[in-house]
Amino acid sequence: MQIASILITGANRGLGYELVSQFAAANPSPDFIYAGCRNPDGADKLKELAQKHPNVKILKIAIGDESSYQTAVQQVTQDVGDRGLTVLFNNAGILTSRSFEKVTAEEMREDYEVDVIGPLMLTKAFYPLLKKAADNSKDKGLSCTRAAVLNMTSGIGLISDNTSGGGYPYRAAKVALNMITKSMSIDFKSDGIMAVSIVPGWVATDMGGPKARLTPTQCVDGIRNNVMAKMGEEQNGKVIKWSGEIVDY
Template identity: 50%
Template structure:
């Protein structure tokens, strides 16, 4: 199975940039890799990759600018024609670690806007393209090469795993993203669209910090393996980057 088209949000650095690199390194890379980021002029590494690879297209997208989502859909429709979009990879996110003493309405709302509302509304906007891809596929079972929404979550959003408290904005936003993803998995399955969430691990990125345990290469390599091999029983579930299930 191979993924023909993928849209990656937050592709200018960290995990998003590594996703672009590793999708390109697949034995059969996607024909279309739409790499979106908020500021394309500053995405020097991503732009350099796009110059060397004609199947990579850098797209300006601020996930907080919901009004721009329709223009993005129209742009994708022009590039994809009647084939639709196989994979939406909602990777963009922010992290506020506020303790109980520090937490504010502003940090809570911004984490929810970026980590929950934006992935949901982007999925809603691009649903026609995902439905098209699913309907035109020769595959009958769910898979990411047919049509899928994969949301990058965090184990910090797991109720079962929370033994240390704190990080109110980030934890609660990822828990909410998990619930959004679970509902999407139910609503989209009848249309042949697979939905699940992946925890990337504690990764050495700007967000993960210098004490993190694994490299972006290890994290994304594992996640792509999960994505490429995902099937019906992945639908509506929560996975670690190495493919192990995580309790909600």
């Protein structure tokens, strides 16, 4: 899988950092790996990684602050030019899990702002660069090596898997993100850009907690080799587990 360029949001920790790390170590590695985070000055691990790998470039992308999106687009455009951006990986998100008795309107709004509106508006900002990548690619089918939008969802956001109730803000936001992914897959298809939602599983990150079944390394290795490397027409618009399994919404 030879990806020319990739932008990963929420890259300062957890799965975002692991994605940047694994792509930086890959052979071949993308020409440009953009690590988006809210506070680059405080992203010490990312800075160390960027020092070791010149193709890793740190961008300030604050999900919810659309002015930061335009600045990031300008920075990426200066590097990639007419080659465009091959992959946009909307990984950044927040998790607010509340019962029916305790959930508040503000919590619902905050999760929706970060986990739904953020990825949608960021994709709109980078769409022209994604289209350039698709137009200039030698690959004419749908694939990650041509142009793709990847949205990090969650098993908690699958209606078919909800057997315990609760979790209102996070569940609702991820369901909405999956619908956005499906619409993107239809709207973008004629331009050669595919879109999928990825379920990372229960991973031992700050969000997943120490009792999780997967390490970040295992999860990202699966995402890269079981999902991204095998993405095509069949996977477009689908929700796919890190293991490569397509699941019901």
